[in-house]
Amino acid sequence: MAILALKSRPTEITPDADKSGPIELVRYVCAIGAMQSAAAIPRVVPITHCGPGCADKQYMNLAFYNGFQGSGYGGGPVVPSTNASQREVIFGGADRLRELIESSQTVLDADLFVVLTGCIPDLVGDDVGSVVRDFQKKGVPIVYAETGGFRGNNFTGHEAVTRAIIEQYLGPWDGVREQGLVNLWSLLPYQNTFWRGDLEEIKRLLESIGLKVNVLFGPDSAGLSEWRDIPRAQFNLVLSPWLGLATAKLLEERYDQPFLHLPVLPIGARQSGEFLRQVAAFAGLPAEPVEQVIVREETRYYNYIDGFTDFYSEYWWGLPARFAVIGDSAYNLALTKFLVTQLGLIPAKQIVTEDPPVEHRDSIREQFRAIDHDVSVEIDFIEDSYLIHDAIRKADFGHKPPIIFGTTWERDLVKEMKGSLIEVGFPASYEVVLSRSYVGYRGALSLLERIYSTVVSHSA
Amino acid sequence: MARKLKQIAIYGKGGIGKSTTTSNISAALAEAGYKVMQFGADPKADSTNTLRGGEYIPSVLDLLAERRRVDAYEAIFEGFGGIYCVEAGGPQPGVGCAGRGIITAVELLKQQRVFEELNIDIVIYDVLGDVVCGGFAVPVREGIAEHVFTVSSSDFMAIYAANNLFRGIERFSNSGGALLGGIIANSINTEFQREIIDDFAARTDTPIVQYVPRSLTVTQAELSGRTTIEAAPQSAQADVYRQLAKRIADHTESKVPTPLNPQQLREWSARWADHLVAAERAEAERSREIA
Numbered sequence: 001m002a003i004l005a006l007k008s009r010p011t012e013i014t015p016d017a018d019k020s021g022p023i024e025l026v027r028y029v030c031a032i033g034a035m036q037s038a039a040a041i042p043r044v045v046p047i048t049h050c051g052p053g054c055a056d057k058q059y060m061n062l063a064f065y066n067g068f069q070g071s072g073y074g075g076g077p078v079v080p081s082t083n084a085s086q087r088e089v090i091f092g093g094a095d096r097l098r099e100l101i102e103s104s105q106t107v108l109d110a111d112l113f114v115v116l117t118g119c120i121p122d123l124v125g126d127d128v129g130s131v132v133r134d135f136q137k138k139g140v141p142i143v144y145a146e147t148g149g150f151r152g153n154n155f156t157g158h159e160a161v162t163r164a165i166i167e168q169y170l171g172p173w174d175g176v177r178e179q180g181l182v183n184l185w186s187l188l189p190y191q192n193t194f195w196r197g198d199l200e201e202i203k204r205l206l207e208s209i210g211l212k213v214n215v216l217f218g219p220d221s222a223g224l225s226e227w228r229d230i231p232r233a234q235f236n237l238v239l240s241p242w243l244g245l246a247t248a249k250l251l252e253e254r255y256d257q258p259f260l261h262l263p264v265l266p267i268g269a270r271q272s273g274e275f276l277r278q279v280a281a282f283a284g285l286p287a288e289p290v291e292q293v294i295v296r297e298e299t300r301y302y303n304y305i306d307g308f309t310d311f312y313s314e315y316w317w318g319l320p321a322r323f324a325v326i327g328d329s330a331y332n333l334a335l336t337k338f339l340v341t342q343l344g345l346i347p348a349k350q351i352v353t354e355d356p357p358v359e360h361r362d363s364i365r366e367q368f369r370a371i372d373h374d375v376s377v378e379i380d381f382i383e384d385s386y387l388i389h390d391a392i393r394k395a396d397f398g399h400k401p402p403i404i405f406g407t408t409w410e411r412d413l414v415k416e417m418k419g420s421l422i423e424v425g426f427p428a429s430y431e432v433v434l435s436r437s438y439v440g441y442r443g444a445l446s447l448l449e450r451i452y453s454t455v456v457s458h459s460a
Numbered sequence: 461m462a463r464k465l466k467q468i469a470i471y472g473k474g475g476i477g478k479s480t481t482t483s484n485i486s487a488a489l490a491e492a493g494y495k496v497m498q499f500g501a502d503p504k505a506d507s508t509n510t511l512r513g514g515e516y517i518p519s520v521l522d523l524l525a526e527r528r529r530v531d532a533y534e535a536i537f538e539g540f541g542g543i544y545c546v547e548a549g550g551p552q553p554g555v556g557c558a559g560r561g562i563i564t565a566v567e568l569l570k571q572q573r574v575f576e577e578l579n580i581d582i583v584i585y586d587v588l589g590d591v592v593c594g595g596f597a598v599p600v601r602e603g604i605a606e607h608v609f610t611v612s613s614s615d616f617m618a619i620y621a622a623n624n625l626f627r628g629i630e631r632f633s634n635s636g637g638a639l640l641g642g643i644i645a646n647s648i649n650t651e652f653q654r655e656i657i658d659d660f661a662a663r664t665d666t667p668i669v670q671y672v673p674r675s676l677t678v679t680q681a682e683l684s685g686r687t688t689i690e691a692a693p694q695s696a697q698a699d700v701y702r703q704l705a706k707r708i709a710d711h712t713e714s715k716v717p718t719p720l721n722p723q724q725l726r727e728w729s730a731r732w733a734d735h736l737v738a739a740e741r742a743e744a745e746r747s748r749e750i751a
């Protein structure tokens with residue numbers, strides 16, 4: 001069963017219910033956007049049971065006008081859809097779905113199909129489970145998740161898809177754990193513009209201290225064999241403020257598998273070193289070899305930073321001092337940590353935009369309050385871009401032009417404020433992103449290049 | 461002469477006698493010379509059976525299940541006295557959305573302007589009255605029907621459904637929705653039943669249009685696949701239906717009902733339940749004394 005827990009909306013617990021309502025310039029998509037999470041697993045093909053336009057919209061938003069990442073093996077325009085219309089509403093769409101699954105099997109070569117439902121079947125109450133179970137009984141590798149837009153956004157949709165694969169594809173397990181094997185649950189594929197390069201760098205770091213990684217999504221995943229291996233892993237690593245926690249808890253319940261939750265994605269030497277030490281300690285790895293890895297990475301890292309300091313200290317035309325981040329909690333927290341602790345920039349406004357479930361909000365707030373031993377940041381949770389821009393305009397950036405880490409939606413605002421914009425999240429429609437990464441040791445260097453190229457070219 | 465189309469909706473809980481009553485009204489109106497269409501808006505699709513010798517007709521949705529485009533005339537069948545019979549129909553039990561089906565069927569006839577083309581005087585919608593979702597409220601909403609009547613017995617469940625309907629009407633009343641014409645009190649044979657339904661009518665400030673007794677004539681007519689008007693035109697029961705039909709044809713002023721809220725309704729029914737128990741006890745006592 002892949003029933004999504006209906007998530008309590010923040011507006012239900014505050015008296016200020018007017019805050020919900022129409023949203024200007026969206027920063028996430030609806031739950032069926034998780035079709036791209038399925039497509040992010042090599043050789044997995046989503047099948048959508050939804051109205052016309054639902055699937056296309058997710059693809060164009062997430063994978064096209066967001067770094068022009070492309071559709072992947074089974075995503076985007078490949079995705080079969082029932083294209084449900086009036087007939088499916090009145091009479092139910094189960095037969096149409098059955099027909100579509102049958103023909104998809106003959107036309108598409110996939111290791112696993114993931115059926116995702118949109119609003120129409122979820123509202124009408126199609127028994128999608130029984131259709132899919134019929135195929136499962138016949139040995140067809142297929143699972144389903146209910147992802148109608150009214151159930152939540154693509155973050156909760158992603159968790160529903162993950163849960164569906166674990167519950168419907170993995171089955172029970174009572175084998176022997178493999179020490180040093182870890183399942184990585186981190187960035188939301190496609191929504192985070194840089195997820196591919198970032199997962200590659202995280203994987204590289206974990207492997208450098210001797211771990212084996214089921215990275216599960218993206219070009220660096222081996223695909224379903226990794227998913228089948230999930231129960232064998234020594235532990236789950238949740239590397240994000242909240243996304244993936246539900247999955248880790250599910251795996252803990254199901255397979256008695258422990259998990260380590262690290263809310264901060266490491267950017268730069270300080271954070272990456274801390275990350276490696278924390279993971280190593282949890283995995284029970286001896287400290288010495290880990291320290292050697294850190295030394296090696298830092299030698300390379302600081303070599304480049306050395307050169308960069310000439311610029312950083314000498315560029316007297318002025319570099320921005322205060323910054324704002326508008327984005328998903330994962331990148332927002334990681335960037336704020338890096339910019340404050342490593343570059344000494346001053347946080348002016350941090351806005352978390354992905355509408356995290358209410359039960360996680362306090363812990364996200366706490367993370368920002370502990371940015372550094374002497375820096376505490378109060379964040380806002382806002383989804384509507386009108387309100388976001390309003391908050392940025394009112395923030396105190398001092399006398400210098402601000403630097404804003406945000407999305408394409410901030411283009412006009414930043415022009416108006418005569419500042420610099422680094423597009424780091426959905427939608428990044430003026431960035432072409434292939435394997436670029438902004439995390440770890442290597443990603444931090446790319447990030448510095450990006451930030452300061454933008455700044456110095458500002459007046460060019 | 462362009463005639464003014466009158467659209468009436470008759471709601472009530474399942475099995476309460478909507479179709480029986482509606483078909484007799486239609487038959488009586490046809491007898492009086494009106495051009496009538498009866499539109500069954502219940503997935504059971506048996507509203508018009510007694511107008512067509514007990515025979516089922518294919519529903520709008522039966523036709524729509526077969527192909528994407530349907531000509532409304534394919535779903536219209538003539539019955540007793542030239543009455544146009546239409547059934548909206550519905551999906552299989554447990555699948556799909558019956559409410560959307562009703563909306564689609566109503567829209568189909570509206571779009572294709574059949575009421576105008578057939579020069580109809582009165583359309584009567586026979587609607588499943590639990591108003592379970594938006595679809596079943598469509599005849600009330602958007603001014604499709606102007607007047608709504610509810611068929612109710614003195615049974616608490618029937619009154620509950622009627623009160624729900626009143627709440628639906630109240631909700632749509634200031635956005636051009638239909639208003640309430642009154643209660644058709646069906647199967648009222650005893651003084652006690654009459655008191656109950658009268659009290660509910662008084663509490664909700666609603667007129668009772670007609671008391672219709674429960675009668676074997678109705679059952680016999682139904683068994684022969686006909687309305688009482690057709691099968692027993694001379695009967696007293698037929699005259700009851702004629703009187704009802706005339707009142708509905710002449711009816712012009714409907715109004716916003718004042719439904720009971722759930723708490724009031726519960727208290728109201730509890731009070732009548734107490735009465736009922738007391739009355740039965742008294743009855744039992746009396747028979748013991750006689751014995």
Ligand SMILES: Nc1ncnc2c1ncn2[C@@H]1O[C@H](COP(=O)(O)OP(=O)(O)O)[C@@H](O)[C@H]1O
Nearest residue numbers: 474475476477478479480647673674675678682
């Ligand atoms: N006044 C009445 N006298 C006798 N039988 C009646 C009367 N009203 C309804 N019935 C019977 O009750 C049953 C249900 O009626 P029907 O009109 O089909 O209900 P509905 O359309 O509300 O579901 C039918 O068998 C019908 O003959």
Ligand code: SF4
Nearest residue numbers: 030032054118119149
């Ligand atoms: S919210 Fe519903 S209708 Fe809209 S795109 Fe998402 S699934 Fe489709």
Ligand SMILES: [Mg+2]
Nearest residue numbers: 478479502507
């Ligand atoms: Mg009926």
